[in-house]
Amino acid sequence: MGVLFQLAAYGCGLLTIAVLVMMFQLGRPLFVDGQFFSLLSQVWQPGQQLYGIYPMIIGSIRISFLALALSFPVSLGTAFLAAGLAPRPMQRWVLAMVRLMAGIPTVVYGFVAIFLLVPLVREHVSRGSGLNILTASLVLAVLIAPTMVVFFVNGLRGVDQSYCRATDALGATAVQRLLYLQLPQGWPTIVSGVIMGLGRAMGDTLVSLMVAGNSIGVPTSIVDSARTLTAHIALVIAADFASMEFASIFACGLVLYLFTMAVVIGLRMLVHLRTGSDR
Amino acid sequence: MKKYKLLSLLVVLVLQLSVNSAWSGALDPFAGQKGTLKIAGGTAHIPVIKEAAKLIMTANPDIRITIAGGGSGVGIKQVGESIIDIGNSGRKPTEQEIGTYNLHPVKWGIDGVGVVVNPDNPVTALSTQQLQGIFAGTITSWKELGGKDRSINIYDRDAASGTRSVFWKKGLKKSEVSKKANVVVSNGAMKTAIANDPYGIGFVSVGHIDASVAPVSLDGVAPTLDNVKSGKYPVARGLYSCTKGEPSGLAALLFDFLHSPEGRKIVEEKGFISVE
Numbered sequence: 001m002g003v004l005f006q007l008a009a010y011g012c013g014l015l016t017i018a019v020l021v022m023m024f025q026l027g028r029p030l031f032v033d034g035q036f037f038s039l040l041s042q043v044w045q046p047g048q049q050l051y052g053i054y055p056m057i058i059g060s061i062r063i064s065f066l067a068l069a070l071s072f073p074v075s076l077g078t079a080f081l082a083a084g085l086a087p088r089p090m091q092r093w094v095l096a097m098v099r100l101m102a103g104i105p106t107v108v109y110g111f112v113a114i115f116l117l118v119p120l121v122r123e124h125v126s127r128g129s130g131l132n133i134l135t136a137s138l139v140l141a142v143l144i145a146p147t148m149v150v151f152f153v154n155g156l157r158g159v160d161q162s163y164c165r166a167t168d169a170l171g172a173t174a175v176q177r178l179l180y181l182q183l184p185q186g187w188p189t190i191v192s193g194v195i196m197g198l199g200r201a202m203g204d205t206l207v208s209l210m211v212a213g214n215s216i217g218v219p220t221s222i223v224d225s226a227r228t229l230t231a232h233i234a235l236v237i238a239a240d241f242a243s244m245e246f247a248s249i250f251a252c253g254l255v256l257y258l259f260t261m262a263v264v265i266g267l268r269m270l271v272h273l274r275t276g277s278d279r
Numbered sequence: 280m281k282k283y284k285l286l287s288l289l290v291v292l293v294l295q296l297s298v299n300s301a302w303s304g305a306l307d308p309f310a311g312q313k314g315t316l317k318i319a320g321g322t323a324h325i326p327v328i329k330e331a332a333k334l335i336m337t338a339n340p341d342i343r344i345t346i347a348g349g350g351s352g353v354g355i356k357q358v359g360e361s362i363i364d365i366g367n368s369g370r371k372p373t374e375q376e377i378g379t380y381n382l383h384p385v386k387w388g389i390d391g392v393g394v395v396v397n398p399d400n401p402v403t404a405l406s407t408q409q410l411q412g413i414f415a416g417t418i419t420s421w422k423e424l425g426g427k428d429r430s431i432n433i434y435d436r437d438a439a440s441g442t443r444s445v446f447w448k449k450g451l452k453k454s455e456v457s458k459k460a461n462v463v464v465s466n467g468a469m470k471t472a473i474a475n476d477p478y479g480i481g482f483v484s485v486g487h488i489d490a491s492v493a494p495v496s497l498d499g500v501a502p503t504l505d506n507v508k509s510g511k512y513p514v515a516r517g518l519y520s521c522t523k524g525e526p527s528g529l530a531a532l533l534f535d536f537l538h539s540p541e542g543r544k545i546v547e548e549k550g551f552i553s554v555e
Contacts, residue, residue, distance in 0.1 A: 043458075046438065114475065122476070129432035129476055131461050209464065214437075217458035225461050235437040235462060237353075245438065 020257055027250030039251045044216045044232075051248040055218040057255055059226035062219060063133050063208060064201035067140035071197060075145045076190075079152030084174055084182065095153065102146035110210035113139045118211060126223035131213035134222045139207050144197040151193025155186030188271045195264050202260055205230040229256050305541035306338045308532050316529045319347035320354015320367035321441050322465040323390055323484035324518055326549040328367065331536060334545075342529065348465050352439030355382065358521050365530050368519045369441025369484070381524055387537040388518035389552040391485035392446045393502025395470075395492040397477045402426045404496040410450065413480060416457030421478060434472050434481030435460040442466060445516040446482045450497065486550030508552050518551060 030036045042052020082094040117138060122130030159182050167177045183190075205228075208214075213225025214235065227235075229252045236245050318328055325346060332344035349357070351368040358366030359380030369390070372382050394410060396402060402424045405413070412418035413431055422428040435456055436443035447453060463469050466487045473479045474491035485502050488494050494502045497514065506512035520537075522530050536542045543553035 114471070119475065122478075127430060129434075129461055129479060131432075131472075214462035215459050216462075225459065227462070235439075235464065 020254075023250055023253050023257065027247065027254060029247055030251055036251060036254075039248055040255070043218070046245055049244075051244050053229065053232065053248060053252055053255065055216055056227050056229045056232045056252065058218055059133070059208075059212070060202060060228040060230070060256070061259075062222070063136050063140065063212060063226065063228055064198060066133065066137035066222065067144060067201040068194070068198050070137060071141035071145045071148060071201075072194065074141070075148035075193075075197070076152060078145070078149045079156060080178055082149065083153045083156035084178055098146045098149045101142075102150065106143060106204060106206045107210075109139050109143055110207045113207070113211050121223075128223060129213060129225065131211055131225055132223045133212065133219055133226050136208045136212035136226075136228075137222075139211055140201045140204060143204065143207060144200045147200055148193045148197040151196060152186070152190050155189025155193065156182040157186075158189060159185045187274060191267050191271045195267050198263060199260055202256065203230060205234050209234055305536055305539040306335060308535065309335055309339045309342060309529075312339060312529060312532065313341040314529055315343040315345070316365065316533065317345050317347075317363040318365045318367065318520075319349050319357055319363045320365075321351045321369040321518070322348040322467060323369050323442055323486060324367040324388075324520070325467075326486060327388065327518075327537070327546050327551065328520075330545045330549065331533065331542060335533070335536070344533075348467075350437060350439035350464070351441030351444075355380070355521060358382065358523055361523060364522065365533070366521045368521055370444050370516055371519060372521060382521045383523075383525055384519040384521045385526060385534045386517045386519050386554055387534065387542075388546045388554060389507065389515055390518050391502050391504075391507035391512050391515045392442050392450060392482050393485045393488055393512075393514070394450065394480065394482050394495040394497060395473050395488060396480050396495055397473055397475075398491070398493045399477045400426055400493060402495070403493060404499065406498055407450075407452065410497065411452065411454040414451055414457060414460070415455045416459055427478070429478045432476055432479040433457055433460040434469060434476075434479055435462050436469065436482075437462055437464055441516065442482065442484055446514060449516075450482065450514040488550070504550060504552065517554075 024031070027036070030039065039052050040057065041054050042050050043055055044050065044052055078094065078098065082091050082098070086094060113135065117135055118130040120130075121132070121135045122128065125134065126132055156178070163181055163185070164177065167181050172180070208228040209231040212228060212231065214227045214231055215225040216227060217224070219226040233249050233252050236249055318332075325348060328346055332346060336342055336344060347363075351370055354363075354366030354368050355372050355376050356366075357363045359376070359382065366382075368384065372384055376382060377384070394405065400421070402421060405424070409418060409424065413424075414433055414435075416433070418424065419430055420428060421431055433456075447456070461472070463472050463481075466483045469481045469483050470487055470489075470492055473481045473483075480495075483492070485504060485507060488502070496502070497512070500506050500512045502512055502514070507515050520534065526534055537546065538555065546553035
């Protein structure tokens with residue numbers, strides 16, 4: 001029985017690597033003549049034989065990090081409430097709501113945003129079309145919050161009960177316990193939550209496709225319309241298989257993959273540096 | 280009471296029979312047929328194909344027809360790769376596409392592509408030059424065109440769109456489109472976007488124009504069915520459905536149906552011009 005589980009685990013791990021290998025394989029024409037790196041800095045102008053994905057890389061990074069920046073404080077606050085500050089019945093309620101939110105399909109968020117959020121942003125913030133980085137980030141912030149809250153709560157609650165009793169015995173308030181015991185102890189899980197949240201924000205296609213505007217210019221402000229790598233893949237996938245447009249999709253996929261991997265490794269190392277020394 | 284129930288049931292049955300018989304002529308060939316027909320591609324085609332599919336599947340529940348969008352490019356590619364049975368295209372497939380995939384395009388309708396704005400927008404007529412200026416991003420405010428002092432929000436379609444390729448070729452005369460343009464993925468999404476954005480401008484298939492968006496006359500000619508039919512409105516294209524190889528089986532029957540008087544009536548009802 002144990003062997004089966006082991007096989008399953010190895011299979012999953014290998015699959016992730018296989019995807020990377022396959023993308024390299026399919027995108028090989030791009031590497032052979034060194035086009036890959038020029039794609040990373042060029043703009044997208046198929047009419048002029050320019051198939052660069054630079055604007056989309058910038059779009060993806062801006063939208064996902066802004067979403068994370070908006071969502072992180074709210075999620076952490078919610079997690080504080082749900083993991084100790086609120087009275088028991090309210091904790092249960094908050095968590096139940098968060099889990100419910102996690103189950104709502106992204107298309108619903110996108111759809112609601114088009115009719116409620118976009119006109120609001122258009123009239124009061126941007127004067128443009130209302131389809132821009134800010135709008136997409138706001139929707140994505142709501143989308144990734146439940147994932148982060150669940151991780152944060154698990155991290156904060158995962159602290160050894162004996163420590164909690166010890167802090168209580170020392171006369172610590174609930175807030176002090178959270179800040180000086182639970183938060184430092186739950187740090188690794190909280191970082192995992194951030195990674196998951198960022199991954200979801202980066203990988204989400206539908207919300208950015210629906211509300212980010214998808215323009216091909218390099219965004220210069222947060223009220224500029226932008227296209228993410230994922231939305232770009234969705235928009236270009238219909239191009240002719242043999243065309244350069246289609247080949248450039250693999251560059252998008254690779255950039256997404258490598259970027260996410262870099263973020264994950266970076267954050268993991270950060271945790272290791274922090275906790276590794278005192279354990 | 281029971282009698283009435285029986286009677287009403289009978290009435291319903293008779294009504295249903297008569298409805299069916301109204302279509303029976305054109306739908307007869309589908310009798311006894313079985314199987315599934317997967318259709319995808321051009322989004323302008325969807326209203327007509329959907330209606331035809333509904334009638335066919337009601338008349339013969341053994342036939343399953345699925346309809347998806349994606350854009351003309353998707354339709355051509357997927358039918359070429361044998362992923363679907365019929366690929367809809369809002370432009371004539373290129374010689375290269377026909378050659379590599381052995382495609383057989385069948386034209387069953389003519390459609391115009393109209394410029395649309397929000398119904399609240401006072402601007403309802405533009406010249407080709409103004410249109411080019413707007414889409415190139417050189418005319419940036421509605422004020423310059425007699426509207427409000429608000430920036431113009433341009434809505435474009437993705438590269439796979441047949442509607443876009445026709446609009447770009449015949450409406451914009453191949454002039455540049457601003458990088459700032461928002462991009463939406465279907466005729467339906469374009470309509471939603473324009474209906475929701477009081478300062479937006481975009482283009483949809485004439486068959487999709489309804490009260491939620493306002494058509495804009497181009498050089499004095501309104502994008503109406505009559506003007507497209509008479510050839511006065513120049514931004515028009517054929518609606519094609521493609522099969523890989525000669526159409527056969529259910530696909531051939533569907534094409535026959537679309538060219539039958541009943542099928543052509545559906546095409547006209549949905550705002551397109553039918554062809555023989």
